[in-house]
Amino acid sequence: MPPDDSIDPRVVAAGDSAWLIELPERIDAEVNARAIELAARVEAARIPGLTDIVVGYRTVMIYADPLADDAGRVPRMLEEMARARPAGGGIAGHLVELPVCYDGAFGPDLPDVAAFARCGVEEVIARHLAREYRVFMVGFVPGFAYMAAVDPSIAAPRRATPRLRVPAGAVATAAGQTGVYPSETPGGWHIIGRTPVKPYDPARAEPFLLRPGDRVRFRRISEGEFHRTSAWSAA
Amino acid sequence: MSATISVVRPGILTTVQDRGRRGYQGLGVPVAGPMDWYSHQLANQLAGNDASAAALEVTLIGPELQSDADVECAVAGAAFDLTIDGQVVSSDRAFVLPAGARLRFGARRRGARATLAFAGGIDVPATFGSRATHLVSRMGPFGGRQLTAGDRVTIGARAAGTPRVGAPLPLPDGHARIRVLPAPHRARFTDRAWTLLTGSRFLVTPQSNRMGYRLDGPALPHVSGADILSEATPIGSIQVPSSGQAILLMADRQTTGGYAVIATAITADLPLAGQLAPGDSIEFIACARDEALEALRERVASLAGDAGPVAG
Numbered sequence: 001m002p003p004d005d006s007i008d009p010r011v012v013a014a015g016d017s018a019w020l021i022e023l024p025e026r027i028d029a030e031v032n033a034r035a036i037e038l039a040a041r042v043e044a045a046r047i048p049g050l051t052d053i054v055v056g057y058r059t060v061m062i063y064a065d066p067l068a069d070d071a072g073r074v075p076r077m078l079e080e081m082a083r084a085r086p087a088g089g090g091i092a093g094h095l096v097e098l099p100v101c102y103d104g105a106f107g108p109d110l111p112d113v114a115a116f117a118r119c120g121v122e123e124v125i126a127r128h129l130a131r132e133y134r135v136f137m138v139g140f141v142p143g144f145a146y147m148a149a150v151d152p153s154i155a156a157p158r159r160a161t162p163r164l165r166v167p168a169g170a171v172a173t174a175a176g177q178t179g180v181y182p183s184e185t186p187g188g189w190h191i192i193g194r195t196p197v198k199p200y201d202p203a204r205a206e207p208f209l210l211r212p213g214d215r216v217r218f219r220r221i222s223e224g225e226f227h228r229t230s231a232w233s234a235a
Numbered sequence: 236m237s238a239t240i241s242v243v244r245p246g247i248l249t250t251v252q253d254r255g256r257r258g259y260q261g262l263g264v265p266v267a268g269p270m271d272w273y274s275h276q277l278a279n280q281l282a283g284n285d286a287s288a289a290a291l292e293v294t295l296i297g298p299e300l301q302s303d304a305d306v307e308c309a310v311a312g313a314a315f316d317l318t319i320d321g322q323v324v325s326s327d328r329a330f331v332l333p334a335g336a337r338l339r340f341g342a343r344r345r346g347a348r349a350t351l352a353f354a355g356g357i358d359v360p361a362t363f364g365s366r367a368t369h370l371v372s373r374m375g376p377f378g379g380r381q382l383t384a385g386d387r388v389t390i391g392a393r394a395a396g397t398p399r400v401g402a403p404l405p406l407p408d409g410h411a412r413i414r415v416l417p418a419p420h421r422a423r424f425t426d427r428a429w430t431l432l433t434g435s436r437f438l439v440t441p442q443s444n445r446m447g448y449r450l451d452g453p454a455l456p457h458v459s460g461a462d463i464l465s466e467a468t469p470i471g472s473i474q475v476p477s478s479g480q481a482i483l484l485m486a487d488r489q490t491t492g493g494y495a496v497i498a499t500a501i502t503a504d505l506p507l508a509g510q511l512a513p514g515d516s517i518e519f520i521a522c523a524r525d526e527a528l529e530a531l532r533e534r535v536a537s538l539a540g541d542a543g544p545v546a547g
Contacts, residue, residue, distance in 0.1 A: 015418070015469045015470075015472070015499030015500070015501070015502070016502050016524060020466070020467075025463075025464060051257040052258060052259075052261060052266075053261050054467035056466030056467060057464035057465060058464055058466075061466065061469070063469070066531065067528075067531060067535065139465060139467070140490070141371075141372055142264045142265075142374070143263055182263075183373075202362065202374075208262045
């Protein structure tokens, strides 16, 4: 893909110990790819005092100790990286297939999404399965991947009242995004299914299944297959 | 040999904390770590520990602890009436907790959180390179939970380091002045919002915890909506959802958030924020980056005992 000159990053201070690189404000694969590419450059650049890099939909937050030797150079280094033309092509993410059971008690909010979309539950499932999603960012809790873009016809807004307990493995959608809850937490998204796979498992050699830039396809499985393959200790 | 500390009474919220879990925020792993980084580091250095050692963070109502061997300790941060078997001991200097004796945190006089460091540090396994407890994601030692009665905390072999004194944090007495820098989303708020932020008193409500303080104060108006595309949330961020009620993000904050941030507390003043309890009040003072960095240098120097107390 050719570099887009209209994407003009801006470097701003976020408090005294972090810098934010801002890109145009939209959920857009190209913008996000640029953010991921910039994050990789920052990581390789030996930023003085660097502790963390966090990719957002259209931002990169760089945490760095402002009292580190040479910390005064950081804003100029970041501005130079932000101005440099992107390498082009971006960084290729992995394609991950996630099995999902949409049946029975696993998708309690399917009727709500169907009512929003003015279609049947099976049609909601078909439209959720039809697309390949991009992991734009990881945040909220360890291993929670923000994926987009969901078919606009089923892009219901967040629930009016968040649930106090969303089970680990819940596949959910809200405001054009979809995601899988890695652990039991409160949550305001519509729960439409459950995956038997753990998106985050600290005991696994690679604890994090999904990273920014990865692509995800959901594959429908039966309740039987869910229970046979479930990594969760209790269904 | 190393000592083991038994928890006789856990207090209201006592957790194992080190400097925090860094390097994994990009994968959603929160930092956790001390609410008052200054007193955490001071307690560690008084006990002769490296700055990376894990210690106990004590909240509002402290614990009662017993050691099975003589162990050197130090307490910094909030002022509690500290006793060992009824004998008064002082904060902000090293002392020995003798084998079989009980260290008790009594009445709290000032501040909200104290760090209790043991020479040798707390010997627990690290998760993603850190021994910090994150309560919500249940990450860290003891299954990521607070200590309960009967827990046994193993102390590491005595470090070679010599204790280093430093000036205690000037503890806020129910009210703190916290300096802030305008955040990247400042322009999403009206000028009136900024005037209200920097010209009002905000109360720390009971809906406050290690993740953040929900503040009670004037609503801070947005120009057009509170929602942003989710991005990283530094500690000290003053996040404002559509209600207009500000939330000051603290040690256990989520790595990312979707609400506009009007300002960010400076690192030098975060320890003061960490010493506030529900019912206490905050005044936010606008400052510039140079002042923030100078204040941080002074704070660090005062940790080394090089400078007098910093205005707080």
